[in-house]
Amino acid sequence: MTRERFRPPDHETESFLLTTVVGSYPRPAWLPEIEDAHADGSVPEGTVEEALDDASRAAVNIFDRMGLDVVTDGEVRREGMIEYFARFIDNMEQDGGGDGTGWNTGMPTIVDEVSSSEPWLVDDYRFAASVTDCPVKVTVTGPFTLASFSQPQAYDDVGELTADLAELVAAEVARLVDAGVEWIQIDEPGLGISPHSELAHESLSRIAEEVPDDVRLGVHVCSGNYDNLAPEMFSFPVDEVDLEFASDDADDPADVLAAWDGDVDIGFGVVDPQDRDVDSIEEIRARIEEAVSLVPPEQLTITPDCGLKPVKRPIAREKLENMVEAVEAVEAAMDAGEVETA
Numbered sequence: 001m002t003r004e005r006f007r008p009p010d011h012e013t014e015s016f017l018l019t020t021v022v023g024s025y026p027r028p029a030w031l032p033e034i035e036d037a038h039a040d041g042s043v044p045e046g047t048v049e050e051a052l053d054d055a056s057r058a059a060v061n062i063f064d065r066m067g068l069d070v071v072t073d074g075e076v077r078r079e080g081m082i083e084y085f086a087r088f089i090d091n092m093e094q095d096g097g098g099d100g101t102g103w104n105t106g107m108p109t110i111v112d113e114v115s116s117s118e119p120w121l122v123d124d125y126r127f128a129a130s131v132t133d134c135p136v137k138v139t140v141t142g143p144f145t146l147a148s149f150s151q152p153q154a155y156d157d158v159g160e161l162t163a164d165l166a167e168l169v170a171a172e173v174a175r176l177v178d179a180g181v182e183w184i185q186i187d188e189p190g191l192g193i194s195p196h197s198e199l200a201h202e203s204l205s206r207i208a209e210e211v212p213d214d215v216r217l218g219v220h221v222c223s224g225n226y227d228n229l230a231p232e233m234f235s236f237p238v239d240e241v242d243l244e245f246a247s248d249d250a251d252d253p254a255d256v257l258a259a260w261d262g263d264v265d266i267g268f269g270v271v272d273p274q275d276r277d278v279d280s281i282e283e284i285r286a287r288i289e290e291a292v293s294l295v296p297p298e299q300l301t302i303t304p305d306c307g308l309k310p311v312k313r314p315i316a317r318e319k320l321e322n323m324v325e326a327v328e329a330v331e332a333a334m335d336a337g338e339v340e341t342a
């Protein structure tokens with residue numbers, strides 16, 4: 001069991017609902033401008049590195065101060081969840097393209113067998129961990145999603161490419177474990193769009209080989225419905241499966257979780273990242289109460305549905321602050337015996 005270790009020592013209630021983020025936090029508006037200026041050579045050397053550090057520090061501090069139990073760096077160093085990784089993977093070549101607005105901007109081309117010889121996220125993790133006392137979770141785009149959002153020119157099928165990418169992700173996960181990361185989340189939004197649970201199972205099994213018992217391994221699946229992934233996704237070899245339930249087009253959690261056998265823990269999305277209006281504390285509280293009615297609190301992680309990148313920073317921040325407040329209200333109500341739990 002690797003969950004209870006994330007309970008903060010000063011946590012006020014007996015009941016404990018673990019809170020964290022899933023996905024990318026909005027990047028500061030000034031960051032792409034500095035990156036562009038850097039590409040043009042019109043800012044002094046070191047400026048873009050300093051800007052990326054500041055953006056990361058800001059995201060970590062926002063999460064830390066609002067009271068999330070486990071933080072990330074908001075993925076603010078990443079221009080996209082595919083592109084950032086393509087930088088480090090040999091023969092995964094950026095073609096540009098895309099509209100620059102979403103997580104799937106641009107589609108790299110796989111021009112030959114993939115390989116990688118350098119760390120991807122270890123420095124990003126070390127920086128984030130150096131600016132907070134909270135545990136830092138690291139998110140890694142999963143092999144299936146990397147494969148399915150590429151043009152696999154040099155491969156016969158997505159399965160072969162997924163298997164090769166799983167080797168590279170596993171090697172990076174091993175480096176992250178060595179660096180001291182306590183929680184690794186593999187992001188597989190590609191599965192929501194194209195439900196290849198068998199491929200996902202195989203690649204997650206390979207990754208899990210590198211993860212010792214005292215490190216938490218999760219997988220996040222979004223961008224679609226879960227009909228074609230359940231019950232298989234509940235048997236993935238991970239500690240936690242993170243799902244979206246707050247968005248307008250999300251599936252009914254009771255239907256999805258009817259197939260859950262209680263083996264993996266559940267990350268339950270309670271904040272809608274697409275809605276520009278801030279989810280109210282009451283709305284979020286109702287979603288959390290539904291969550292605890294379906295999943296025992298000791299197996300539950302409360303999160304936003306996905307990355308909050310689609311909304312502006314102040315909105316994203318308010319949404320998360322409301323989530324933390326709603327969680328505290330439900331924890332207090334559970335202590336008082338006022339909430340029915342699974």
Ligand SMILES: [Zn+2]
Nearest residue numbers: 189222306307
């Ligand atoms: Zn997502």
